[in-house]
Amino acid sequence: MFACAKRTRDLGYRYAPGDISIDGRRGKDGDVRIRLTAMNLSLVDPFVLAQDIPEALIARLRSSGSAVCLRFSRQGDLLASGTAKGAIAIFDLETNGVARKLRGHTPGRQVQSLSWSSSGRYLLSSSVDWKAILWDLQDGSRIRTVNFGAPIFIAELHPTNHLICAAALYEHQPALADLTNSKPKKTLLPTVPKRSSYEQDTLSEKQAAQDAKQFTSVALFTPSGQHIVAGTTKGWINIIEVKTSQIIHSMRLSSKAVVHLRITPSGRDLLVNANDTIIRTIKLPDLTDPKLEPDSIRLEVEHKFQDVVNRLSWNHVAFSSAGDYVMASTYMNHDVYIWERGHGSLVKILEGPKEELGAVEWHPHRPFVAATGVESGKIYLWSVNTPQRWSALAPDFAEVEENEEYIEREDEFDIQPIEELHKRRLDLEDEEVDVLTVDPAKPGQFMNEFHMPVQLDIDASDSEDEMIAIGAGQYRRKNEGADADDMEPDDDTMDDNGVNGTEEVANGSSKRRRGD
Known part of the structure; x- marks a missing residue:
């Protein structure tokens, strides 16, 4: 899978393959971070991203x-x-x-x-x-x-x-x-x-x-x-x-x-x-x-x-x-x-x-x-089937279209003294985080946009994607009680993930029956 490997100080290996780049480095706070970078976006059909x-x-x-x-x-x-x-x-x-x-x-x-x-x-x-x-x-x-x-x-x-x-x-x-x-x-x-x-x-x-x-x-x-x-x-x-x-x-x-x-x-x-x-x-x-x-x-x-x-x-x-x-x-x-x-x-x-x-x-x-x-x-x-975007896994991921030669800074992987790292952590704890101020709306954003409150006592989700397998040919809803009825799959109502379609009875009880 990996094309080559490069030794980095105190962190092991950095891989630079044709498919994924795995980069291990130590941050300023002393924690080790792993970066995955998708390398072959050129293999993705550009028309897929532009489909309407x-x-x-x-x-x-x-x-x-x-x-x-x-x-x-x-x-x-x-x-x-x-x-x-x-x-x-x-x-x-x-x-x-x-x-x-x-x-x-x-x-x-x-x-x-x-x-x-x-x-x-x-x-x-x-x-x-x-x-x-x-x-x-x-x-x-x-x-x-x-x-x-x-x-x-x-x-x-x-x-x-x-x-x-x-x-x-x-x-x-x-x-x-x-x-x-x-x-x-x-x-x-x-x-x-x-x-x-x-x-x-x-x-x-x-x-x-x-x-x-x-x-x-x-x-x-x-x-x-x-x-x-x-x-x-x-x-x-x-x-x-x-x-x-x-x-x-x-x-x-x-x-x-x-x-x-x-x-x-x-x-x-x-x-x-x-x-x-x-x-x-x-x-x-x-x-x-x-x-x-x-x-x-x-x-x-x-x-x-x-x-x-x-x-x-x-x-x-x-x-x-x-x-x-x-x-x-x-x-x-x-x-x-x-x-x-x-x-x-x-x-x-x-x-x-x-x-x-x-x-x-x-x-x-x-x-x-x-x-x-x-x-x-x-x-x-x-x-539309969109390609997987590795940048969604972490804010600091970087996606490149082709392999790039990386030159590390002189002090990039230096080991920091424990006392200095501890002092930085204490300084961060003293920071005041403002969670009450609402950021102004971006230009063109709908000003009177309404967001429906979450209803916590709602019945179980009616999405078939909430079904999970509990055995051979047996399914139940996620987070459902132990008394859930077992079900057999029906080929006519099987979805793309092999999940059998079910429905609630009219009185809203937790019992389920086979798909139509």
Whole structure:
């Protein structure tokens, strides 16, 4: 392994191999330090470090129930998931463990959507039990609960005001809710598309009746919060002005229902998934321009993504963090398709689980993707395989691209008198360490960033990575009691580390059963 060895004073040997440099030396305090230096970074593919799309399945997470919807926090450190049983689990992406569990919706009623506030402190959840709940993650309390009087398709928080939300309702008009007071104030929003004067004059009674029958299936705010983009069950896209609650522009994309919408952080690109097996990206005008006239708005379709051979349908769609890529999960298929928007070509198909995938989300800052399994309810995570960085082991590690000749200082390895070393230690003990002063935020850092407190009495982590082997074909959770049930592995739910998937029973007890 080692190419050569050099004798150093009082410390033994210093190795200078082609792979790793091990350097032993004595510090000023008399302690012996060992330095490992990676030498062959040139052997690492530089394109791996510059990748901006995920490439491999890295983990599987399990919440207490089947996960059906996902949402990353704006900072990207937390992942919220809603289950088919009405519970919400928030995962810490540093440890893949459950940081908090929220229960407030009617048990057995599916959570339909999740929406984070810009600070990351508040979370809005909606369910088919007609309710939307605003949570304060500082202590996990419910700030507001609003009953919309109908099952909710999706509910979204205002980008800058967490006390305002918009909701698309089943067979009802969409609503804008003001949660400032204890009794929420709801304002109904229009669904009937806005037509030009010529179209109004030539509109037949049949078309007018069809317009009246459609309802809004999805609605979300633009990044400025001044407008709402809504999709209907007849394939229309409506742009609604929040201030007046009126539609300022309508466009028909398809004869099928619009099921998902996504907007880039810039607010200039719209992603539409309709039930006609076609995914569209649309260029939006600058809706914040005060000189923009509603009659001059023109929505242009930039790209159409579809599988013309297999005629695949798409379950869920999402933009990448920068909006350069479009991602979609497929109906009755276990693949995730990723297209780049420059030329509209397919660049990656993420493979991993052997089950159909439902909701998919792209991390707001990194090439990191999360998706839910339709059958098992697990959460799958894809990311980039990064090379091991030896500099992460200690602050004073130095990484070099090639071997370098080292010339030691004259007194570098001299033995220091014990009295002098003892005096230095005593001087260091007298130093006062300031642990109260908060360093100023770095330029560009989010000033109002919220960090969710650690909940110490949380149930055992729901991450499958917490499973460890205790015998041949037997597994248990880390730090679990001695009465944990033994389990047998299931090939269908085995993860990359040979860990068998398990789940908690609905009543939250410590018993486990075999993976689905």
